Amino acid sequence: MTEVRPPLWEREREVDAVARAVEALRADQSSSGSLLVIRGEAGFGKTALLAEIRRLAEAAGCTVWSARGGETLRSVPFNVVRHLLQPALVSLMPEETREYLGDWYDIAGPALGLTDPADRRADPQGVTDGLVAAVRRLARRDWPLVLMIDDAHWADQETLRWLAAFAERLDDLSVLVVVARRPGEVTGESARLLDAIAATAGHPDTTLSALTPDATAGLTRATLGDHADAPFCREVWAVTGGNPYETVELLAKVRDSALEPSEGSAVELRDLNRAARGGGLVARLEELGIDATRFAWAAAILGTGISVDLVAQLATLGRDSATRCAELLRSARILTAPDPVNPQAGGGDLEFVHPLIATAVYDSIPPALCTAMHGIAAQVVTESGLGAAAASRHLLQVHPDDDEELVEQLREAARDHLAVGAPDAARRCLDRALLEPPPPEVHPHVLYELGCATLLTAPAKTIDHLQSALAMPGLEGDQRVDAVIRLSQALLHNNQLEEAVRTVETEAARHDAGPARMRLQAVQYMWEGIHAGEASSPGRSERLAALARPCTGRDNAERALLILRGFDAMTHGENAEEIVEVCDRALVNGRLAPGLGWTDNEWGVELPLMLASSYAYTDRLDRAESLFSEALRAYETAGWSGGHLALAHAYVGLAHRRRGRLREAETSLHDSLRIAERVGRGLPLYWSATCNLVDTLLARGHVEEAWSIAEQYGFAPPYPSTIVLPDPRSVRGRLLLAVGRTKDAVNELEAAEKAAAVRGHHNPVVVPWAVDLTRALAGEDPVRAAQLATDVRRHAERLGTDTAIGEALRCAAALETGQRAVRLAEQAVAYLESSPCQYEHAAARVEYGVLSRSVSELNRGLALARSCGADGLVAQARAALETGHGLR
Numbered sequence: 078m079t080e081v082r083p084p085l086w087e088r089e090r091e092v093d094a095v096a097r098a099v100e101a102l103r104a105d106q107s108s109s110g111s112l113l114v115i116r117g118e119a120g121f122g123k124t125a126l127l128a129e130i131r132r133l134a135e136a137a138g139c140t141v142w143s144a145r146g147g148e149t150l151r152s153v154p155f156n157v158v159r160h161l162l163q164p165a166l167v168s169l170m171p172e173e174t175r176e177y178l179g180d181w182y183d184i185a186g187p188a189l190g191l192t193d194p195a196d197r198r199a200d201p202q203g204v205t206d207g208l209v210a211a212v213r214r215l216a217r218r219d220w221p222l223v224l225m226i227d228d229a230h231w232a233d234q235e236t237l238r239w240l241a242a243f244a245e246r247l248d249d250l251s252v253l254v255v256v257a258r259r260p261g262e263v264t265g266e267s268a269r270l271l272d273a274i275a276a277t278a279g280h281p282d283t284t285l286s287a288l289t290p291d292a293t294a295g296l297t298r299a300t301l302g303d304h305a306d307a308p309f310c311r312e313v314w315a316v317t318g319g320n321p322y323e324t325v326e327l328l329a330k331v332r333d334s335a336l337e338p339s340e341g342s343a344v345e346l347r348d349l350n351r352a353a354r355g356g357g358l359v360a361r362l363e364e365l366g367i368d369a370t371r372f373a374w375a376a377a378i379l380g381t382g383i384s385v386d387l388v389a390q391l392a393t394l395g396r397d398s399a400t401r402c403a404e405l406l407r408s409a410r411i412l413t414a415p416d417p418v419n420p421q422a423g424g425g426d427l428e429f430v431h432p433l434i435a436t437a438v439y440d441s442i443p444p445a446l447c448t449a450m451h452g453i454a455a456q457v458v459t460e461s462g463l464g465a466a467a468a469s470r471h472l473l474q475v476h477p478d479d480d481e482e483l484v485e486q487l488r489e490a491a492r493d494h495l496a497v498g499a500p501d502a503a504r505r506c507l508d509r510a511l512l513e514p515p516p517p518e519v520h521p522h523v524l525y526e527l528g529c530a531t532l533l534t535a536p537a538k539t540i541d542h543l544q545s546a547l548a549m550p551g552l553e554g555d556q557r558v559d560a561v562i563r564l565s566q567a568l569l570h571n572n573q574l575e576e577a578v579r580t581v582e583t584e585a586a587r588h589d590a591g592p593a594r595m596r597l598q599a600v601q602y603m604w605e606g607i608h609a610g611e612a613s614s615p616g617r618s619e620r621l622a623a624l625a626r627p628c629t630g631r632d633n634a635e636r637a638l639l640i641l642r643g644f645d646a647m648t649h650g651e652n653a654e655e656i657v658e659v660c661d662r663a664l665v666n667g668r669l670a671p672g673l674g675w676t677d678n679e680w681g682v683e684l685p686l687m688l689a690s691s692y693a694y695t696d697r698l699d700r701a702e703s704l705f706s707e708a709l710r711a712y713e714t715a716g717w718s719g720g721h722l723a724l725a726h727a728y729v730g731l732a733h734r735r736r737g738r739l740r741e742a743e744t745s746l747h748d749s750l751r752i753a754e755r756v757g758r759g760l761p762l763y764w765s766a767t768c769n770l771v772d773t774l775l776a777r778g779h780v781e782e783a784w785s786i787a788e789q790y791g792f793a794p795p796y797p798s799t800i801v802l803p804d805p806r807s808v809r810g811r812l813l814l815a816v817g818r819t820k821d822a823v824n825e826l827e828a829a830e831k832a833a834a835v836r837g838h839h840n841p842v843v844v845p846w847a848v849d850l851t852r853a854l855a856g857e858d859p860v861r862a863a864q865l866a867t868d869v870r871r872h873a874e875r876l877g878t879d880t881a882i883g884e885a886l887r888c889a890a891a892l893e894t895g896q897r898a899v900r901l902a903e904q905a906v907a908y909l910e911s912s913p914c915q916y917e918h919a920a921a922r923v924e925y926g927v928l929s930r931s932v933s934e935l936n937r938g939l940a941l942a943r944s945c946g947a948d949g950l951v952a953q954a955r956a957a958l959e960t961g962h963g964l965r
Contacts, residue, residue: 085122085129086292086321091115091283095130095255099137102221102253110247112278115257117285119433120322123257126285127225130255139253140219146231148436149380151267152470154499155188157226157236158208162189165215177214181207184716187497188235194496197676201238202755203716204498208239209246216252223253228432229271230262235499237270244277260284266501287319296321297338300328305338312343316350322431323350329410358411358434359441365405368394372402373411376427377439378450378471383412383425390457391450403427411438448476459486466493469506477512484515488526495530503530521551525560532567539567558584558593559679562600566681569604574798578604595634598624602641603683606648607799618645618837630662633672637684639663644687648800650839653695653878660691669704675711675721682708682721686728690802693735694843696878698913702732720762723752727765731802734769737915739777740946746770750790758791761799767792768805771812776916778949780815787812804829804838807846814853826850839872842881847872848888855892866892880917883908887921890928899928906934916945923954932958 085092098111117123124145131141144161166174166189174191175182185207187194216222226232226240244254256274263271275282288296294310317323330349336342362370375392376383389399403426406412411434412427429435442450455471469490472483487510491503507527515523524546528539543564546552552560561584568577578601585597602621625642628635643660646652664670669688672679685704693701709725712718726749733742749766756762767790774783787793787809796805806829813822829846838844847869854862866889873881886905890898902925909918922938925931935954942950 085125086296087288088122088126088129088285091126091285092129092133094283096133098253099130099134099139099221099223102139102223102251103137106220106251108251110250110252110254112244112247112254112256112274114275114278114282115255115285116260116282117257118320119259120320120431121285121287122321123259123285124227124431125321127227127255127257130223130225134223134253137221139221139223141223141225143225143227145227146229146233146236147380148228148231148432149377149439150470151231151233152473152502152505153467154233154235154494154497154502155208155239157229157232158239159189161224161226161236162212162215165219166191177218178211179214180714181210181214181716185211188499194493197678197715198495199498200715200717200719200721201235201498201500202719203712203722205235205239205242206718207716209243212239212243213246213250216250220251221253223255225255225257227257229256229258229274230267231432232267234267234270234501237267237274241270241273241277244274247277288314288321288324289319290314293317293319293324296324297328300325301331301338306340308340309338309343309346312346316346322433326410326431358437361409362411362438362441365402365409368392368398369402369405372399373406373438374442374446375450376406376412376429377435377442378447378454379425380435381425383427385426387425387457388427391453448474451475455486464493465490466497466502469494469502473505473509477514480513481516481519484510484513484519484523487513488523491526491530500530517549518551521546521549522556524549525552525556528560528563528567532563532570536567536571540564540571540573543567555593558596561597565600565604569799572798574604574608578608592632592634595624595638599634599637599641602638602645603687606641606645606687607683618649621645625659628662630665630670633670633680636663636670636673637680640684640688640691643691647691647694648836648838648840648843650841650872650876653876656691656695657697660688663688669707675708675725676715676717682724686724689728690731693732694802694840695876696880696913698732698735702729702736705729705732718752720753720756720760723749723756723766724762725749726752727762727769730766730773731769734773734776734916735914737917737919737941737945737947739773739916742773743770743777743946746773754790759797761797761801763790764792764797764801764805768801768803768808772803772808775808775811775815776945776949777947778952780812780949783812784816802843804833804844804846806832807844807849810846811849814849819853823850823853826853840876840881841869841872841885842876842878845884848884851888852891859892862892879908879912880914883912883921884917887917887924890924899925902928915941916947916950919945919947919950923950923957926954927957 095113098113101108101111115123115126127143131143134141142161142164144157146157150156169177178185183192183195184199184203186192187199188204188208247254258271290311293314294307297310297313298305313324313327317327327346327350331338334349336345362373371392372388372394375388378391379387385399385403389396392399394402403412410430413430415425415428451471451474455468455475458468458471459465465486469487472487472490475483487506491506494500494502494506504527507523507530510523511527514520524542528542528546531539531542543560547557547560547564561581565577565580568574568580581597581601581604585594585601588594588597605617621642625638628639630636630639639659640663643656643663646656646659669685673684675682675685685708689701689704692698692704705725705728709729712722712725726745730742730745730749733745746766746769750770753760753763753766767786771783771787771792774786792805792809806825810822810826810829813825826846826849829844830850833839833844833846841847847865851862851865851869854865869888870885873885883905886901886908890901890905893901902921905921906925909921912918919938919941922934922941926935926938935958939951939954942954
């Protein structure tokens, strides 16, 4: 039998499993990591088992980092992960820490308390990814490493979010992660994250069971002596139900009371057991005196960082009295000195012997006194220089009392939480501030701040908060305009696009001509411009053109109107040279103006995306690619790893696709789809990633993979209410043609035709339905096919880009035979040779080589196709060359 300490009776199987995991960890630094999840009811020995894991791991030469959740600390963001990393961070000099964390220092550093946050809000997903990267880098330094988190059911949400992301990355990092938790206990997002963590383990959780009667008898005799008789041992088991913690505590009471462990004394065990738990524990605490009771209460309020001096302040005790109380509580096995190898979060001189005792003591505090003590604790924490965020967990417990100062403290704490990437913590502070309530002149500002904190996480709640704020007097000037625009954004994210448009339109009508009105009008046109549904309001394009015509780009409102005008003209297929001229006026020295950048919040990401897309579809790919690459760099530097980064990868992929760099496009789009999947399906960014990936795979000739992606990620109707580039109906129609479902393809392409006609979207490169529909109808309806080809040519010549005209000529050549087909194909090659779109150029070369039976043209097409990664074109050119029939 494995030799363990008494609380680990009947844990041989669990200890052996850990020993095997530790041995596997030490064997090979390049091996995958592993995750063990230990479940057990309160008192079933999770903490004792973790202590044995630490002993085994350290004996085997492993480094061990550990931390534990706290019942009263769940509202403190990043609390557990901070203390998990303390051993590693304390051992490093500040400059070493910056070197180890590299680019992630400024992103993860504020969450870990290493550095002050930046001026702008941190992206929560970026902070999570930064923490994952930070731990991975530190883990490689300290291999072999074991990470242990006890009481994970009480860990803060931000730590659980990091742990879920970290657990997914253990395939290429040799670390052993051990998580101990109670079953049940939590609900909502924390429960979901705990389930996600467990799912990555790849095997069932270890569930601790109660001790059997035989194990209880063995533990009793090991503690009290071999003379403990069988009836006494059976009663110990009956009284405790085999709960290891209760058994150990009961036996300690038996030993302290010098009770004889015999059948005659067994009747006293139930009274002793009651004294060690719940109400009995509280009664025992009261017997120690009022000062000791207040000391224990104050310690429970603090929960962490329990020092005699701090508790003395909170309990209003003198230093000598507090020291005496601490000794009494240690003697009564209520408090103890921290374990030097496994300290609780926050340090301090004392900790509770067991979380069950801490819970019982906290629950025994009279409600009114508990509230008051939290208020004093907030003051003590604030005066100690730890800041509003650290005090906020206490402020949340204070009863509402029209306290203006408390409202301001909570608002400050919310700003601090947002700055480190903890919007849920900020929301809790602002929700509590509303209950105070704030003074009338402050109330709308709190609602506004709450709406900003929940903008992307809870659009429906954001709508309520901002609408209430705007209905009150108090929000004026730029802040009111900003609130209206944020409300429209929330309505957009909540799939209420028409109301979003009406909201900014109504507010614009309240303002006289000037920057505020122009900004609101620009946002109105922006939402209308990205709507993919029914037709826009009559004369919208003409009004937008009239507004933008006199604009010189002197401020961001004018620049926004110019970008919107350029995008509108691009989607409608107006003259490309004029579109580019309008877009260029929106730049400052060829760059995005301050305030319109990728990470600026005032206007959002939509405008720079519209600008870059306008360049992309007017053959100015150098400018588009520069802007998309700038977006990727900006988001990676700022640590924005959520939806913004997914969009950046998608549009970088679009730029590669337009250039004809299909392999690079596929890589970027897979990255985009991976991030978009994490953010959530159904969002416009998800469609952008999926649509462009399917389009790229079709261009590569990887039809089966394109179909698989479409099936896996739901690339099918219904389509999103916002514009996706390129048009998803057109891409899906092309996909259906590629897999041989011609009838379905024709239906899809005709639906694309109708949707484009309603919106007036006639750019044949953005909405390429007509080219594919022409080819699909060539055999069964040549008259309609010819008319479509003529329309494509007319729209292409109106746009005037080499790509559009070349593609129109390819389409026309597909309907012809003989020398006319050859001449049209040759003209297509001439245009596309001047185009920056190399895949289309390669396709035109191959088609011209086949039609003209030219070996040289086929070889040129083959070389271009290879450089693009267009495997389907390569196969087509090779087949023509290998057949050799009629080639010259």
